[in-house]
Amino acid sequence: MKNFILILIFLFASLNLQAQEHFVDKQKNNLVKFISKTPIESFEGVTNQIDGYMYWENDDLSNRSLLYFEANLDALDTGIGLRNRHMKENYLETFRYPYAQFNGKVVNEEKLSDIKSKVTVEGEMFIHGVAKKINLQGTVEKNKPSYRIQTEFTIKLSDFKIEVPSLMFMRISEEIRLVLDFFIKEKK
Amino acid sequence: MKFFLMFFICFLIIEISAQDITWKRTSENTTLTELRLFRSTQVINLPSAETYEKGDFEYEISHRFIPAIDEKGKFFGLDGPANIRFSLSYAPTDRMTLTLGRGNIDGNVDLAIKYKLLQIRNDVLPSQFSVRVGTALSTNFPSQERKIFDSDNFQFFAQGIFNTLYERTLGLGVVPTYLYNSNIYSAERFYSFTFGSYAQIFLSDKWSVMLEWNPTVTGYRSKFNPLSLGFELDTGGGHFFKFIFSNSVDLNTSHFINGASKQFFKTSPSFGFNLTRILK
Numbered sequence: 001m002k003n004f005i006l007i008l009i010f011l012f013a014s015l016n017l018q019a020q021e022h023f024v025d026k027q028k029n030n031l032v033k034f035i036s037k038t039p040i041e042s043f044e045g046v047t048n049q050i051d052g053y054m055y056w057e058n059d060d061l062s063n064r065s066l067l068y069f070e071a072n073l074d075a076l077d078t079g080i081g082l083r084n085r086h087m088k089e090n091y092l093e094t095f096r097y098p099y100a101q102f103n104g105k106v107v108n109e110e111k112l113s114d115i116k117s118k119v120t121v122e123g124e125m126f127i128h129g130v131a132k133k134i135n136l137q138g139t140v141e142k143n144k145p146s147y148r149i150q151t152e153f154t155i156k157l158s159d160f161k162i163e164v165p166s167l168m169f170m171r172i173s174e175e176i177r178l179v180l181d182f183f184i185k186e187k188k
Numbered sequence: 189m190k191f192f193l194m195f196f197i198c199f200l201i202i203e204i205s206a207q208d209i210t211w212k213r214t215s216e217n218t219t220l221t222e223l224r225l226f227r228s229t230q231v232i233n234l235p236s237a238e239t240y241e242k243g244d245f246e247y248e249i250s251h252r253f254i255p256a257i258d259e260k261g262k263f264f265g266l267d268g269p270a271n272i273r274f275s276l277s278y279a280p281t282d283r284m285t286l287t288l289g290r291g292n293i294d295g296n297v298d299l300a301i302k303y304k305l306l307q308i309r310n311d312v313l314p315s316q317f318s319v320r321v322g323t324a325l326s327t328n329f330p331s332q333e334r335k336i337f338d339s340d341n342f343q344f345f346a347q348g349i350f351n352t353l354y355e356r357t358l359g360l361g362v363v364p365t366y367l368y369n370s371n372i373y374s375a376e377r378f379y380s381f382t383f384g385s386y387a388q389i390f391l392s393d394k395w396s397v398m399l400e401w402n403p404t405v406t407g408y409r410s411k412f413n414p415l416s417l418g419f420e421l422d423t424g425g426g427h428f429f430k431f432i433f434s435n436s437v438d439l440n441t442s443h444f445i446n447g448a449s450k451q452f453f454k455t456s457p458s459f460g461f462n463l464t465r466i467l468k
Contacts, residue, residue, distance in 0.1 A: 055209060089393075
C-alpha cells in the first residue's frame with residue numbers, strides 16, 4: 001500500500017512537470033510585420049495571424065525546448081489591395097506556400113530581470129517552399145500565465161528564392177526586416 | 189529494487205508524455221481569399237469572371253484602328269481613323285464591379301454591373317462564375333426624329349461568365365451573351381444570342397497570349413463572327429497592356445456582340461489595344 005501511494009505521488013509529480021506547452025494567445029494584439037525599405041519606396045505589411053506553440057520544462061525555456069510558429073502570408077496587408085495581390089500571387093506564391101514557418105528550439109536563456117529573458121533560438125525558417133537554418137535572438141517577458149515574445153531580424157529574399165520584382169510600379173528591398181511581437185499562454 | 193522500478197516507470201512516463209505536442213492549426217489561421225484565375229477583368233472584348241478588390245478603381249482606354257494592318261499608306265492601320273472607348277470601373281465590394289464607359293460610335297454610353305456569384309476551389313480546375321448585366325444608350329444617333337432618351341436608342345445585355353484555370357497557365361472561359369435591340373438603326377427590335385469563348389495562356393507573371401471567339405448562335409448578326417487574338421503585358425502594378433488583332437473594330441459590349449463587318453482570314457485583321465490601370 002505504501003509503495004502504491006509512493007507510485008501515485010511520483011506519477012503526479014512527473015505529470016506536473018510535463019504540462020508546459022504554450023499556444024499563441026489569439027485574444028491578444030499579436031503582430032507580424034515586414035518592412036521593405038528602398039530609396040524609392042518603403043512599405044510595410046502586417047498581419048495578426050500567427051499561430052503555433054512553444055514547449056519547455058521546469059520553468060526553464062531552454063529545457064527540452066521545442067517551438068513552432070507560423071504566420072499566414074495570405075493575411076498580410078500592405079494597405080493597398082493591388083500590391084497585396086501581386087505580392088501574394090507573383091512573389092510569395094501563397095496559393096502554394098500560404099505560411100511562413102519557423103521550427104526550432106531555445107538553446108539559451110539569459111535572465112535580464114525577474115520577468116524578462118533574452119533567448120537564443122536555433123531552427124529552420126520555411127518561406128516560399130525553401131527551408132533555411134537560422135539563429136534568432138529575442139526576448140520573452142513572463143507575466144504568467146501569459147508570455148510576450150518579441151524579436152526582430154532580417155532575411156534576404158533571394159535566400160528563399162523570392163524574385164525581387166524589377167518592373168515599374170513595385171519596389172521591394174532584397175533585405176526584409178521582420179518584426180514579431182506576440183503572446184503565448186499555457187495550453188488549456 | 190521496488191524503488192528503482194517506480195523510478196523507471198515515472199521516467200518512462202515523462203519520456204513518453206513530454207514533448208507530445210498537441211498543437212494543431214485551426215481555421216482561425218487560414219484565410220480564404222478570393223479566387224483569382226484571370227488577372228484582368230476582361231480578356232479582349234469579352235469579360236472575365238474577375239472582379240477587383242473593394243475600393244479599387246480601374247480606368248480603361250481602348251482603341252481599335254479601322255484600317256486593316258495591310259492597308260497601304262495607313263502605317264499598319266495606326267493612322268486611323270479609330271474607334272475609341274474610355275471607361276471607369278469601381279469595386280464597391282470584393283465581388284462586384286460597376287463600369288461606366290463611352291465609345292465614340294454613336295456616342296454609345298454603357299453602364300454595367302458584374303457580380304461574382306460562385307467560386308469553386310479545386311486543385312485541378314478552380315473555377316468561378318459571374319454575371320454581368322448592363323444597358324447602353326446611343327447618345328449621338330444621327331437622326332432628328334429620335335430624341336436622346338428615345339427607347340429605340342437603348343440596348344440591354346446580360347452575360348454569364350464561366351472561367352477555369354488549368355495549372356495556373358491555361359485560362360479558359362465561356363460567355364453566353366444576350367443582347368436586346370442589337371441594331372438601333374432598324375425600326376424593328378432585334379436580339380442577338382452569342383456564345384463567346386476564350387483561352388489565355390499565361391507564359392510568365394507578365395506575359396500572356398489570348399484567343400477569343402464570339403459566334404452568334406441565334407438572332408441578329410451584322411456579317412461575321414468576331415475572332416480576335418492578342419497578347420497581354422501585366423506590369424505587376426495593376427497596369428495591363430493588351431495588343432490585339434481582330435476582324436472586329438467594336439469596343440462597347442452592345443456593338444461588339446452584334447458581329448464583325450469583315451472576315452478574319454480572307455481579309456487582314458485590324459490592330460487595336462486596351463490599356464487599363466487600377467487607381468487607388
